[in-house]
Amino acid sequence: MKIAVCIKRAADMETRFKIAANGMSVDETGVKFDIADFDGFAVEAALQLKEREGAGDVTVISMGPDTVQETLRKALSMGADKAVQLKTDAVPADALAIARVLADELEGGGYDLMLFGRMAIDAANQSVGPMTAELLGVPCVSAASQLTIANGRGTARRELEGAADVLEFPLPAVVTIDEGIARPRLPSLKGIMAAKKKPLEVKPAQVGESRVKVTKMELPPERTGGRIVGEGPAAVPELVRLLQTEAKVL
Amino acid sequence: MTDFYGIDSALSEEERAVRDSVHRFVDERVLPIIGDCYVEGRFPRGLVPELASLGVFGANLPEEYGCAGLNNVSYGLIMQELERGDSGVRSFASVQGALVMYPIFAFGSDAQKRTYLPKMANGEIIGCFGLTEPDYGSNPAGMITMAREQSDGTWVLNGAKMWITNGSTAQVAVVWAKTNGDKDERSIRGFLVPTNSPGFTARDQKGKLSLRASDTSELVLQDVRVPADAILPKSGGLKSPLMCLTQARYGIAWGSVGAAMACYEEAASYACNRVMFGKPIGAFQLQQARLAEMLTEIVKGQLLTLHLGRLKDAGTMTPQQVSLAKRNNVSMATDVAREARRLLGANGILAEYASMRHMANLESVYTYEGTHDVHTLVLGQAITGLSAFQ
Numbered sequence: 001m002k003i004a005v006c007i008k009r010a011a012d013m014e015t016r017f018k019i020a021a022n023g024m025s026v027d028e029t030g031v032k033f034d035i036a037d038f039d040g041f042a043v044e045a046a047l048q049l050k051e052r053e054g055a056g057d058v059t060v061i062s063m064g065p066d067t068v069q070e071t072l073r074k075a076l077s078m079g080a081d082k083a084v085q086l087k088t089d090a091v092p093a094d095a096l097a098i099a100r101v102l103a104d105e106l107e108g109g110g111y112d113l114m115l116f117g118r119m120a121i122d123a124a125n126q127s128v129g130p131m132t133a134e135l136l137g138v139p140c141v142s143a144a145s146q147l148t149i150a151n152g153r154g155t156a157r158r159e160l161e162g163a164a165d166v167l168e169f170p171l172p173a174v175v176t177i178d179e180g181i182a183r184p185r186l187p188s189l190k191g192i193m194a195a196k197k198k199p200l201e202v203k204p205a206q207v208g209e210s211r212v213k214v215t216k217m218e219l220p221p222e223r224t225g226g227r228i229v230g231e232g233p234a235a236v237p238e239l240v241r242l243l244q245t246e247a248k249v250l
Numbered sequence: 251m252t253d254f255y256g257i258d259s260a261l262s263e264e265e266r267a268v269r270d271s272v273h274r275f276v277d278e279r280v281l282p283i284i285g286d287c288y289v290e291g292r293f294p295r296g297l298v299p300e301l302a303s304l305g306v307f308g309a310n311l312p313e314e315y316g317c318a319g320l321n322n323v324s325y326g327l328i329m330q331e332l333e334r335g336d337s338g339v340r341s342f343a344s345v346q347g348a349l350v351m352y353p354i355f356a357f358g359s360d361a362q363k364r365t366y367l368p369k370m371a372n373g374e375i376i377g378c379f380g381l382t383e384p385d386y387g388s389n390p391a392g393m394i395t396m397a398r399e400q401s402d403g404t405w406v407l408n409g410a411k412m413w414i415t416n417g418s419t420a421q422v423a424v425v426w427a428k429t430n431g432d433k434d435e436r437s438i439r440g441f442l443v444p445t446n447s448p449g450f451t452a453r454d455q456k457g458k459l460s461l462r463a464s465d466t467s468e469l470v471l472q473d474v475r476v477p478a479d480a481i482l483p484k485s486g487g488l489k490s491p492l493m494c495l496t497q498a499r500y501g502i503a504w505g506s507v508g509a510a511m512a513c514y515e516e517a518a519s520y521a522c523n524r525v526m527f528g529k530p531i532g533a534f535q536l537q538q539a540r541l542a543e544m545l546t547e548i549v550k551g552q553l554l555t556l557h558l559g560r561l562k563d564a565g566t567m568t569p570q571q572v573s574l575a576k577r578n579n580v581s582m583a584t585d586v587a588r589e590a591r592r593l594l595g596a597n598g599i600l601a602e603y604a605s606m607r608h609m610a611n612l613e614s615v616y617t618y619e620g621t622h623d624v625h626t627l628v629l630g631q632a633i634t635g636l637s638a639f640q
Contacts, residue, residue: 030256070263077267186274189305189318189328192267 001056001149003046004111005080006102006132008091009064009071010036010122017219024214026122035071038117040184042177045147046115047079047185053149057081059109063101063205064091076195077187083200092210093123099131101205107136113154116176118143126176133174141167145180252511255549257556261323268309268324272331275304280335285601287463293338293419294463302373306332306343308351315355316368323559326504330555333505334512337611338464340505345415346370348497350377350424353440357482357490362442366422378420378445380411380469381491387413388624389639390426391435391488395471397427403478407441407471413618417467418452420445424482425471426491440482440490449474460614496569499619503558503575506583506615507551509608513583513590514544516604520594531593540593544586551579570632577625584612 011017012032020027035043043060050056060075062068063086072083086101106114114136116129126142133140144156145164154173157166159180187195229238243250251273258266279300287294301307310325311317320328325347333340354366369375386392395409407427417423423443430437443450449472458466482490518541521532531537558575561567587609591598598605616622627638 073263074267186271186304187267188303189268189271189309189320189324190313191305192264192271193313193318193320196264 001112003058003113005042005046005115006061007039008036008120009068037121041181042115042117043075044184045177045181073195076198077191085202086205088205093214094210094212095125095127097210098128103132103135112171114174118176118178129176138172139169140174142176143178144175145178265324269327272328276335284336289601291462293465298373307371308347316371322562326559329501329505330508334508338461341415344498344501349379349494352497353494357485376420378414378416378423380425382413384412395427397429405476407474411469414467419465436487440485442480447474460610499572499576503579504555506579510548510583510586513587513605517590517593547582573625573628580615
């Protein structure tokens with residue numbers, strides 16, 4: 001089985017962010033980058049499918065400047081077989097512009113399965129995977145938390161609010177992966193050394209018009225300290241009143 | 251992660267990747283259990299297969315023997331991260347890699363390398379290193395363990411070894427013994443002794459108040475017979491075990507920085523959260539001075555080890571340079587651990603926090619692999635050309 005996993009290089013969410021001077025992006029100084037969280041689950045899902053079948057080929061694809069090569073090599077060190085960088089100066093904010101670049105690469109690649117993270121942890125659009133499926137004209141299942149492949153058909157389970165559904169679909173298909181598949185494995189030290197010898201192809205990519213753009217980025221307001229409104233059961237009515245009238249959460 | 255000087259930028263992508271993998275392993279697998287292991291006085295043996303599949307054992311030895319083939323800076327970073335967890339866990343990896351796999355690699359026959367190294371890299375065989383004796387610690391040249399060659403070519407070993415990390419856990423012991431009477435240190439050779447050999451016993455050393463999450467044992471060899479091919483053919487003289495110790499010490503210079511980082515990070519976080527007199531204790535000048543001193547010494551230690559690693563990778567590192575780094579960094583880490591413990595107040599004595607565990611561990615690290623004092627004299631000799639030992 002031939003599997004492609006589209007991954008994004010994103011800031012480690014445990015980093016303390018600063019907004020850059022232009023007010024439209026994150027200041028990357030001192031920020032640690034890694035495979036975006038859900039994309040890591042997608043890589044793990046692909047590797048497990050390959051291991052379960054005992055054969056197959058996992059290609060990781062990422063779009064962006066040369067910094068994404070480190071992210072691709074991380075996926076190679078986890079066990080992916082080869083990597084493709086779709087070289088662009090930057091990743092646009094327009095999910096459709098991204099999907100077009102990815103679909104161009106995936107089209108004709110002969111992939112049985114094309115995996116994405118449920119969403120990129122930084123942009124949180126949840127759109128690139130489904131849009132790519134649409135452009136390719138293949139079925140799409142989003143936010144799968146379990147995935148099995150048998151006899152050319154896939155079965156995916158999705159966790160919904162208080163329920164779950166199970167879907168079946170023919171291959172080739174796009175599946176976006178939610179957490180719950182399995183935690184992404186740690187690259188072993190041998191895997192890190194092996195990654196250096198695996199193929200990483202750099203292809204120039206043309207990004208079309210980006211009709212969505214970021215105009216402003218801001219951090220949430222600093223949290224202020226809590227307030228104690230009283231003690232014991234006597235404080236409950238006042239607490240409820242404040243939650244209704246001041247915090248407006250009830 | 252403590253990186254005040256942006257030293258990350260001086261590491262290669264591969265070195266950072268290695269460090270990050272081991273860092274995450276320690277966070278997820280070591281830190282949640284190590285406090286309990288320490289209190290209960292047991293080595294977390296369940297970690298061995300996981301450490302093996304991560305590839306930490308003999309990670310700087312070649313791939314043809316099933317090892318990762320990393321450079322020495324990467325190896326150092328592994329030691330730093332493991333000891334950020336616990337000195338006992340780092341000691342296990344140091345002994346397995348630098349004190350058992352390294353001498354087999356450096357002094358062993360092709361058959362010995364092929365038999366032992368892949369199985370030691372994957373954790374199937376655990377090793378220990380028997381050099382120190384009850385009466386010969388800083389002066390290993392005086393050892394009284396003897397190996398006598400028999401008419402059929404086999405060897406019979408007699409003697410006792412003490413303070414042996416992994417001694418009760420190991421399947422194979424590298425035992426250093428004199429082969430030509432009890433005076434001649436040039437006759438010291440290394441032997442690969444299976445620990446199930448008749449006459450070989452290992453006894454856990456009880457009552458340790460340091461390195462409690464580590465197996466430390468006493469070995470007794472009473473007429474232990476090993477085949478002719480148990481000798482490490484290229485070992486010869488005290489220089490051979492000392493070369494192993496240089497490898498292990500190199501890792502200790504890095505490891506101790508990891509322990510210091512763990513203590514500093516715990517103290518810095520505690521100082522910002524613990525409120526006393528209406529403000530975080532980190533707002534008080536006394537604690538700020540403490541943290542500033544700790545951070546300064548850690549940065550110096552980090553720069554020292556990185557340069558030492560670059561020298562080792564260039565093949566120009568000297569044992570005296572390793573002595574300087576081991577001496578400085580372990581002493582620094584013991585000071586940092588103690589100050590961190592004090593900053594934590596009464597909480598600092600609990601196993602729930604790491605600082606006192608590191609503080610107690612580092613007293614062993616200060617003493618083993620060449621005591622702080624012996625390294626002082628090694629440097630004294632390097633400076634003056636005059637030996638204080640003779």
